[in-house]
Amino acid sequence: VIFANVSFAFDSVAQELLERRISIQATNQNINSVLSEIEKMVEVKFSYSPNLIRASRKITVTASNEKLSAVLEKLLTPQKLTYEIVGRQIILKRETTEKIQTGQLDLPNAFSPPLDQTITGTVTDENGSGLPGVSILVKGTQRGTTTDASGKYRLILSDNNEVLVFSFVGYLSQEITIGTQTTLNVSLKPDTKALDEIVVVGYGTQKKANLTGSVASIDQKFLANRPITNSSQALQGLSGVYVNMSKGRPGADGATIRIRGVGSFGTNNNPLILVDGVEYNLRDINPADIESITVLKDAASSAIYGNRAANGVVLVKTRGGEKGKFKVDYNMYAGYQEATTFPDAVSDAVQYMEGKNLALQNQGSPIEYSQAIIDEYKSGTDPYIYANTNWFDVMFRKAAQQEHNLRFSGGNDRTTFALSLGYLNQDGIMLGSGAKRYSINTNIASDVTKWLKIGGNIIANFWDYRESAYTADEGNGEGGLMGLIYRGLPMQVPLLADGSYADQWIRVPGHNFYRNPYALAFEGFRKNTNFSAIFNFFAEAQLAKNLRYRVTIAPNFGYDVEKYNNPVIDLKHPKTGAIAPMGNIPIRGVRQSLAEALSLTNFHTLNWNRTIGKSELTALGGFSLEMFKNGSFNAGNQGYFANEISELIAGSANPVVGGNSTQSRLMSYFGRINYVFNDKYLLETNFRYDGSSRFAPDKRWGFFPSISAGWRINEEEFMKNVKPISNLKLRASWGQLGSQPQQLFGFIEAVTSGINYNYNNTVVSGGAVTQIAEQNLTWETTTMTDIGLDFGLFNQRLTGEFDWFNKITSGILRQVNIPQQVGNLIGPVRNIGEVQNKGIEFTLNWRDKIGKLNYNLGGNLLQLSNNVLNTGGQRIFNGNRVIFEGSPIDSYFGLRSMGYFQNTDEIKAAPFQNTVTLPGDIRYVDVNGDNRVDNNDREIIGNTIPKYTYSFTFGADYKGIDFSAFFQGVQGLQNYVNANLGFPYRNGAGVTKEFLTESWTVNNPNAKYPRLTTANGYPQNFQVSDFWMRDASYLRLKNIQLGYTIPDKFTKKLGISRLRAFVNGQNLLTFADFTLGDPERNAANEGIIAYPIAKVVTGGLSVTF
Amino acid sequence: CSDFLDVSPSDRLIQVDFWKTRQHAEAALVGTYNALLNGNIYGGVAMIAMEAATPNAFTYNNTGGGGFIAQGIHDAANNGIINNKWGACYVGIGRANTLLSNIGGITMDETTKKRYTAEAKFLRALFYHDLWLYYGGVPLILETPNLEKQGTLPRNKADEVYAQIIKDCDEAVADLPQLGTTKGHAAKGAAFALKARTMLYKGDFQGAAAAAKQIIDGKSYTLFADYRELFQLDKEGNSEVIFDVQFKNPEFTHSMDITFTDFNSIAPLPDLLNDYYMTDGLPASQSKLFDPKKPYDNRDPRLNQTNILPSTTFRAKTVLANTFGFTGIGQKKYTVYKDNEDRATIAEGQSELNYMVFRYADVLLMFAEAQNEVAGPSQAVYDALNLIRKRAGMPNFPTGLTKEQMRAEIRHERRIELAGEGLYYHDIRRWGTAEKVMNTDIFNFAGGKIGTRKFNKDRDYLWPVPTVVLQNNTSLEQNPGYGK
Incomplete structure (x- = not known):
């Protein structure tokens, strides 16, 4: 069952709590009041059949700083009771469940009914496991029974109109009329209200x-x-x-x-x-x-x-x-991935050439493809010469993905452990790419003595990536393999008939080099291996007076080795057979770098709690030290005589070397106090006092407080009778948080080294002051207010949360621009600027059952408005995006458009646009009214931060079959795409079909696009304007899963306690206007050459032995 | 425990520890030279991209900013080179000033100290020369960068900047060695050449001629025998080089090779080709050697040594009509490729050929031009020019020219000799001919029209001060004709 937005409690949390130490002194008290006192002390919940324990039964128990498990033993053994942990509850039951006989009641006035009708059945929990000790009473009587160890019961009734009441503490009671049934199976649902979620x-x-x-x-x-x-x-x-x-x-x-x-x-x-x-x-x-x-x-x-x-x-x-x-436990899946969306590029070479000629003519340039070439192409038959290549088909594949996880776990009274091993193998959907992950996670915790617990957790991960030396990343601009694919032309082919890598024979201006992407995917490589590990050790000591001390020491390491082997690749001319090396690629050679990171975290906490009457008080204090060290080393060499040699030592020319290391540190004191009165009124305050090495000594400390309060309205007397409302809590909070600068030494006036020069081919080291230091730099502060309402209705079938928040970040650490005449120094980082993020969050969940079908629905929505309040007077430009006061961060800034010019009269009457303006051109708005369109007419035209982020889930299960679906989406953001295929014939690249069929002509005056020209040859139609703002909203079926748990009567024989088979789909459905690539993208990214996101279809098994 | 947060960087010196040793002074000087490599001054293709703002060449994609300038659509915000050259020059000025303000306190060998000082002054003058040339008057700052003191200074008059350039050159000349200690370091000739060029551009012909004559008389430089080889990698630092910006693969590189040949994004125009004389020393229109069917046969050898024409051989292949897609012509000068030798393409950012800021041929031309203005076509003028003609393999200048005829011939010779080096842009502006030659259509090798140029005589003789610069210092004023 999937339930995205609800906080669940966790098995091991309960387990951990069970091992808390408590002190209790009860003399001659009701057993259930003692239990509820324990519930308050440690956050556990007891579940038991009400008739298991006589309410009037008095007990006496004394414990001082003893583990809860020991206390329970003291408490329960005399009662011939024992306990078991099911999920997050402690279930009390009879000591030896085997001895329980159906019909044997612990009720003082039970009596045997007349032997009329026998009814049998099983009571199960939400997972279908039998629930022992469930009370079954005939409504309005004291007659009844309890279930046995496997949840079965048998009851003899006198009247089939009677109603049975199934009850079990921690679960919702159910009433069922018998009718003529002789078998009655019941599944109880957890009472989520009663469960104290942690x-x-x-x-x-x-x-x-x-x-x-x-x-x-x-x-x-x-x-x-x-x-x-x-x-x-x-x-x-x-x-x-x-x-x-x-x-x-x-x-x-x-x-x-x-x-x-x-x-x-x-x-x-x-x-x-x-x-x-x-x-x-x-x-x-x-x-x-x-x-x-x-x-x-x-x-x-x-x-x-x-x-x-x-x-x-x-x-x-x-x-x-x-x-x-x-x-x-063993979990595995295997399946395949496939790219979601590609631009619909023209792959018909003749169409491409004729379209380009038309575009060139439209802009007044000479054509590039003579009729002779086009005719030759039309009549040509050799597919290796007269190709019509779709480069997306060539370079992408259905790629396999599989993952295996094996987990061993267990434990006894003193020690618990877990060890898990993981393996992921993902072939990339792009040729030549892929990743593997090997992981190990060990976890151990042990009570060394009565008062001391120690434990540790070691997580290690090893990643192994491989791709073309001409990386698949858009970080290379048009140089990466992705960029080349988006530049690929229909006339180019990957391979010739003889299997050699093909050269191009038609040379396209602006696209002089044919860097055959297919060849680049297979020759040379970039390999990246990354090893990281975290060693997290703790010791926890129970001290006197409810004080608990815990220390954590956690070093973690990361080593990242990256290696490039840049090849020489020979290409063969399809017509002449001439061999020539591929041009404009990095020189053959090897580059290798090592990045290492070491950080050390050490923190100490002291916990204290006390219950005085109706007041519960908890306090936490702590101290923390953190140290971060980063280093890198890189080297490169050239002068190799073969591609296959990939070690630095084998090169002979132009060696380069580099490396650096940095360090930063943090020291902090922190604390928290919680106060709960009468389970209704909640108060919490937190603080943290932080010092950072990134500030000058007298500016380095920052204090970050918070305070919050809650009112559990449903606990009030006046709410007790409002039946539909099962939970209602109002909460409010205020607090401040900090950010430190990214620059480590912005406050130090330094002379930068490595500003070198070369005299007669000898490099000499030099230095210069490059930046102005700022001594007054201090913490960036975020102040946030939050008001929230949690509610539950209809016995928690409907639950929801609503939050309103207002988050203001001030003293933003931003590098300021200074007049360039001052040595063109980089301006200092200063505390300028203020940004507001204001919004609401709404979460709603419904869970219920229809017969044996359990189902749930859930959804959440974030509405957000981002607004730059202050930039210290600066207008910050970041390419086509800006940070201006009064608009969201990273808004697009450009011209406004108002359709196309349809004729020359319109052009004459309009404000001056450009020296050449023709019908079919985009008409821009003269915003400032100076009768000409220029940069001064630009406005905020697009937003890159989503206004709405939302998701919804659906889940159901029925007789072992489970189903879940998860949708996710964003709304209210735009993207300007200034890239090959985003614009027609840009820099010698291709064109999408739309531009050829849906561009303005006299006969198509309301076309989707302006008249066809090349993007470079006629820039005025491709200026940043609202015309090119593309809606980047999308909704997608992120995940869908269907599973079947094979009934344990079959699997038990194989020694398997649980076996589930499933199929899973990721990103199967997407609804979006954006068609140039996957719409789940960074809206501030003006390129479209990011490695595509995949649809993934897998099937797998989960087995528990 | 408070010491825990005290962390210092290990890859740089704190300023208070700097300016103590000779090595510190040398490092500061090296850092000043480093500023020359900026892609908006001499790095990248910055200098030669300016050819595309003249009738010599065309850029289809505004490489280096020349395309917008040629079309007259540049403004104070839209062109990288206009936006960035201002700041790039002040980087060098700031570093030179820092050295000049601090070197006095260092205890070190006095001769070396004087030489470092002189080199820094030369470099400062070179950076101010660029600012003066492109923008006119700029804030004249001669002290260590200081935000409070310098941040709001207004523009000085162009003449004040000019005077400072000359002053720095004069002071540098005094302490610079006759030849650089190591190739790449400025010597006396560099400071004289800068002085001569600045004065020539200003129109102080007397001063320009005198400064250029100092170099000629110094006899430290000669014309390198082969015009094409002069620009080859293995001939770097030859006897003609007076001052060059030094590149080295893989540390300091540019992209000229691939930009000129394979990308064809700085593409010579037929207008330039047609201006090369025939081998008889006459213009095509007057020469009997001219054959309209083979219009580029029998031309000044520098035609094919500077440009790559269809049907010729380059990189051991015959050049096709569409090899150079944008004009049909490629620029050969400043590429390392040879005509009869095939070699792998030098990829983007891997070129290492030094760019010659001053070479002896330029000095001879400057001398001839200035001397002709001062005293007419004297023998000294002819001598200087004929050296260039001789090296090119062309006949001597015709004798008996009037001053005006000589002026025209020198201007022609300058265009041809220095074609593809980025200097012609300054020539057409200082001669005032830009408004004539830059308001025309342009054509490709096959005669097809590929564009129209615009030059606004009331505006375009200077660049606009970049918008960002104006925003950050509101006491600066814009040049005439440009909006903010």
Whole structure:
């Protein structure tokens, strides 16, 4: 069952809590009041049949700083009770369940009914497992029974009009009229209200009911078996979070994560990612090892991470071991990937040539293709010479993807462990590319003594990527393989009949080199191997007076080796057979680089809690040190006599070498106090006091406080009778968060080295002052207010959350421009600028059942408005995008258009546009009214930050068959594409069919595009204007999954406790106007040559032994 | 524990530790030379791209900014070179100023100190020369960069900048060696050549002639025997080179090879080809050697040494009509390729041929032009010019020319000798001929019209001050005819 937006509690959290130490003193008290007292002390929930325990039964128990498990033993053994952990509850049951006989009741006044009708059946939980100890009573009587160990019951009734009441603490009661049935199977649904969901928060966990901040989370269930290649992609669907997977390049397909907008135009906008409390890269966590992901969205929940929490915090908790029997899980899937969308490029060579000639004529240029060439082409038959190539078909394939995960886990009273091994093999959809990941995750925790617990977690990941030396990345501009594919022409062929790499024989101006992409995909390589590991150790000591101390030491490492082997490639002329080396590619040689990162995190926390009457008080204090070291080393060599030699040592010419290392540090003090009164009134305050090495000593400390409050309205007396409302909580928070500059030493006046010069072919080292330092630099501050409402209706079948937030980032750390006459020095980074992100989030979920069909529906929506309030007077230009006061960050800036000029009279009457303006040209608006169109008429014309981000889910299960679907989309953003195929015949590249059929002509005056010209030869129709703003909104079926769990009566015989088979589809359906490539893209990217995102279809198995 | 946050960078010196040793001074000088490599001054294809703003060449995609200027559609914001040259020059000026303000306090060998100082002054003059040439008057700053003191300074008069260039050249000449200590370092000749060029452009012919004569009389430089070889990699640093900007693969490279040949994005125009004289020293229109069927046969050898024409052999292949797609003609000068030798394409950003800022032929031409203006076509003028003709393999200048005839012949010779080097743009502007030669249609080799040029005489003799520059210092004023 998938439920994207609800916070789940977690098995191991309950397990962990069970091992908390408590002190209790109860003399002659009701057993259930003692249990509820324990529930409050540690966040667990007891489930038991009400008739298992006599309410009047008095007990006496004393425990001082003992593990909860030990206390329970003391408490329950005399009652002949024992317990078991099912999910997140502690279920109490009879000591030896075998001895339970149906009909044997623990009721004082039970009596045997007349022997009329026997009814039997099984009571199961939401997962279909039998529930032991469920109370079954005939309504209005004291007659009844309880279920046995496997959930079965037998009851003898006198009247078939009677109604049975099935009840079990922690589950919703059900009433069923017998009728003529003799068998009655019942599935009980968990009472989500009663379950105290636990969510992961900063440096701990908290009951969801007591939460006053705004958080969103997903768990393993939502991620399971999806073909996610980078864990950052897993955040899609979380409310308030915009996750944009802008490319599918294997190994570099991480998604951009923006929580509640884009807060800064100075520092980075990425959230802080913490894996088990330590900063780490999402790429290097196997999604299968993730137990939960929690996103802290507002200041109240994230202020405890003050210094880097301004963009939100993502807490990833990895899966640990569980007490219980040794378990082996094996999960696998295999399938294929295929690109989602490609531009509809003209692949008919004659059409291409005739179209180009027309475009050239339209702009008054000489034609490029003589009639003779075109005629020759039309009559030519040799497909290797007279080709009609579609380069997308040539260079992309259906590519295989498979993943295997094996997990061993188990534990006893003192120690739990888990070990998981993962393997992912993803062939790239582009020829020659692919990635493999090997991962290992071990987790161990142990009670060394009564008061000391230690544990550790080691996660190691090894990535191995491979692609063309002419990388598949758009980072190379038009030089990368993707760029070449978008430049590919129909007249070019990959291979000749004899299998040799083909040259071109028609030379296209502006496209002088035929860098045969097919050859480049196979010759030479770029290999990237990345090893990263995190060693996360903790020790936790239970001290006197409810004090708990925990220390964490976590070094983590990353080594990234990148190697390029640039080849020489011979191309053969299709007509003459002449061999010539491919031109304008890097010289044959080897380049290799090593990037290494080491960071060390050490933090200490002290927890304290106390319940005094109706007040519960919890406090946390902590201290943290973090150190980050980064280094790099690179070398290159040329002068090789063969492509196959790929080691640096074998070269002989132009060696180059480089390298650097940097360091930065953080020191922090932090704390939190929670106060709950009478389960109704909640108050929390957090603070963090941070020092960073990136500021001058007297400016380095920043204080980030937060305060939040909640009111659980449904706990009020006056709400008790409002039946439909099962939960209602109002919460509000305010707080401040910080950001440090990206530049490490902006405050130091330094002389930059490496500003060298070459005299007579000898390089001499030099230096110069290049930047003005700024001593007064200090923290960028984000202030956020959040008001939220959580609600549950109809016994929690309908749940929802609503949040309004206002986030203002001020003192933005932005490099300022200074007059160039001052040595053209780079301006200092200063605290200027202010940005506001304001919006609402709305989450709604419905879960219910129809007969045996359980189903759920959920959805969330983020509406966001981004507004730059202040730029310190600067108008910041970033290519065609700008940061101006009063508009969103990175808005497109350009001319306004108003259709086409239809005739020369219109041109004459219109404000001056350009020296040559002809009918069929775009007509621009003279915004400033000076009767001419120029740069001064530009306005904000497009937005790159989505106004709406939304997702919805649907899930159902029926008799072992489960189904889920997850849609995700964005709305309200535009993209200007200034790239080959985005515009016709740009720089000698191709053209999409639309431009040939839907361009303006006298006979088609309302065409989609202006008259056909080449993009370079007639730039005026391709100026940045609203005409070319393309809607980048989309809605897509991100994931769909259908599974079947084979009944355990079959699998048990094979020693398998659970076996599920499934099929999964990723990105199968997309609805968008954008057709030049996948619409899930960075709207600020003006290129369209990002490695395509794939549709993925897989099938697989999950087996538990 | 507060020490924990004290971290220092390990890849640079803190300023207070700088300016202590000779090595520091040398590093600062090297850093000043480094500013020459900027892609808006002598790096990339910056200089030669200006050919496309003259009748010599065409660029289809505004490579280096010459295309917009040629069409008269450049403004204060839309053209990279116009936007960036201003700042690029001030990088060099700032670094030179920093050295000049600080070197005095360093204890080091005095001769070396004087030489470093002189080189820095030459470089500062060279950077100011570019600003003066393109933008006119600019803020004249001679101290270490200082935001508070210099940030709001207005433009000085062009004449004040000019005077400073001459002053720096004179002071540099005094302490520079006769020949550079190492090739690439400025010597006396460089400072004289800069002085001569600046004065010539200004119209101080007396001064220009005198400065150029200093170089001639110094006898340190000679014309290199072969005009084509002069621009070849293995002949770098030959006897004709007075000052060049030095490139080296893989550290410091440009893109001239591929830009001129394969991309054809700086493409010579027939207007230039037609201006080459016949081998008899006469224009095609007057020569008996001219055959309209083979219009480029029997031309000045420099025609084929500078340009690549259809039907000729280049890189061991016959050049086809469409080999050079935009005008049919390619630029050969400043590419390392040879006519009869096939070699792999030098890819983008891998060219390492030095760009000659001053070469002896230019000095001879400057001398001849200035001397003719001062005293008419004297023997000294003829001597200088005939050296160039002789090296080119062309007959001597016709004798008995009037001053005016000589002026026309020198201007023609300058266009031919220096074609493809980026200097013609300054020539047509200082001669005032731009408004005539740049308001025409242009054609490709086959005679097809490929564009129309516009030159606004009231505006285009100077570039606009970049919009960004005006925004960051509101006390600067724009040049006439340009909006902000």
